Amino acid sequence: MLKGKNILLGITGSIAAYKSLFLIRLLVKEGANVKVLLTPSAKEFVTPLTVSTLSQNPVYADFYNLETGEWNSHVELGLWADMMLIAPVTASTLSKMAYGAADNLLITTYLSARCPVFFAPAMDLDMYKHPSTIANISSLERFGNIFIKPTSGDLASGLVGEGRMAEPEEIIDILRKYKNSGALSGKKVMVSAGPTYEKLDPVRFIGNFSSGLMGIELAKEAEALGAEVTLVCGPTHLEMPEHIQVISVVSAEEMAKACFEHYKEADIAIMAAAVADYTVKEKSNTKIKKKANSLSLTLIPTTDILFEMGKRKKNNQFLVGFALETENELENAEKKRIEKNADMIVLNSLNTPGAGFSKPTNQVVMLTKNGEQVSTQLKNKKEIAKEIWQTVVNLVK
Secondary structure (H helix, E strand, O other): OOOOOEEEEEEOOOOOHHHHHHHHHHHHHHOOEEEEEEOHHHHHOOOHHHHHHHHOOOEEOOOEOOOOOOEOOHHHHHHHOOEEEEEEEOHHHHHHHHHOOOOOHHHHHHHHOOOOEEEEEOOOHHHHHOHHHHHHHHHHHHOOOEEOOOEEEEOOOOOEEEEEOOOHHHHHHHHHHHHHHOOOOOOEEEEEEOEOOEEEEOOEEEOOOOOOHHHHHHHHHHHHOOOEEEEEEOOOOOOOOOOOEEEEOOOHHHHHHHHHHHHOOOOEEEEOOEOOOEEEOOOOOOOOOOOOOOOOOOEEEOOOHHHHHHHHOOOOOEEEEEEEEOOOHHHHHHHHHHHHOOOEEEEEEOOOOOOOOOOOEEOEEEEEOOOOEEEOOOEEHHHHHHHHHHHHHHHHO
16 A cells, blocks of 8 residues: 555664664565655664665755755655654654744745655653653644654663654555545545547557646546546556556546546546547548548537536536646636536646646646645645545535
């Protein structure tokens, strides 16, 4: 369940930091992408070299690279993560998290994170039972963070009692099971992605440049938030996500059939696919031979999938469409939202450098039914997917 997940691990200055090295190994073995943040005092217990070797990524400990002066962006780190785990958490870091005392990179990243945050305290039994520690843990849980309770046993002080950080295997198991308690837990989500290919003859088709990446990232993010996801995807060379039902289609007709079927049970549908507006009226069963004169094709409209879904939409369903525009962008996108009876339209502009088809990045404006316009900066499509879902979750609460 953790394969392909981006997990940000924070390590603080506790003797239990040695357990975090085992955590890193287990996370990597699970197939997760792991980046590690160290507090200044954590470097007294585990070395950046060891952590970097195990995680297979650079280690982040300071606001900027001391040699190059390059800034380590806590905002980008927070957006990158699907999950943030801080283990071990000292009493000092607990207090900083609870009160927003942003005096190190770990805390500023925690404050910027939009993903689920897990924290596993480790301290002596009297520190753990102190009223201030109890109050801080209560505050963090109230903020929505997930508390991983310490266990009882031998402590570094020589005493025996509660305060030992949970074992790495137990923490991994908690992360695996978290999927069932995300913001979309209990929801059924359908996402469409990719292009459609409209057949001319056995070897040629009419298509577009969509890679399917935006839709795939939307499906993966929905799954990370706890939803039961169905991805209807046109032809793509991209790897399909695990733990998601994938319906592979080729033509607009096939995509319409699959979308209509799975839309019946969906709570939320996001139609990110670039579906052909036209298909060939008469398809040749043999290869069309090249001739000296021109070739004429008669094109007929395909089914308007979003329009039909808007007609079929029930009161408890939330429908999102995509609009790719080149002129009068906001006006055309809002017009499309109204005509299709969509609750939200995600506007892409081909006039924005770095956005659109076959690019790893995107920049969008989300137009909602209540008249809001939510804009993003140019970011990778994984981060854009997070922002789209954050907006949707806020609207369906």
